[in-house]
Amino acid sequence: MYHDPLDPTREVSTRDPWISQGAYGEVVQKMPIPCTDSVFTVQNDNALYLAMRSVYPMKGIWCFGGRISFNDRSLEEAVARCIDLETGYRIPVERFEFVVTHYYTWVKTAQGDFGGKNLAVTFNCKVTPSELDLMRSGLVASEYDRSFGIQRFDRKRLKDENAHPAMLDIFDDLFK
Secondary structure, eight states: OEEETTEEEEEEOOSOOOOOHHHHHHHHHHSOEEEEEEEEEETTEEEEEEEEEOSSSSOEEEOEEEEOOTTOSSHHHHHHHHHHHHHSOOOOGGGEEEEEEEEEEESOBTTBSSOEEEEEEEEEEEEOHHHHHHHHHHOOTTTBOTTTOEEEEOHHHHHHTTOOHHHHHHHHHHHO
16 A cells, blocks of 8 residues: 555555465566565674475575565565564564665566566564574475574575575675
8 A cells, every 4th residue: 555646645555465376477487576685684784584385486595585576565574474474473663674676587487487587675683592592483385394494594505505605795785
């Protein structure tokens, strides 16, 4: 939902911000999908806390997030909503700090054996170890490997485990 800049008293929204799976599969093949993502960091620890995605296109070591909804009022609201959906833990929007915007290309997507693209605005959120524990216990099994949980990745481990180059870029943006 947003306010029309030409008529600030008018709110614009849709009852159902999602399109059907069939239509979405076609959209994925024809245009970049706007997303918000977040990495987690802990105070005084030069590491990212990431999970193991179990679905394409981000299968492997990855951050958290998802599609932006038409009804999200801001990018921070979008990422907070996605984190809540994926971990069961709601983080206030003011805790998300912008890091970078990436344009990803993928060879395979969750919608089929075809390529896709994402335009992802990535945030960092500083969390406590107890918050990480809460998020680990709430990871959605359809998206993440729950036995892997959320693990600590310094730069060496990101390289050793062949994490997506974007995770290295984010690490460098935050810690160098």
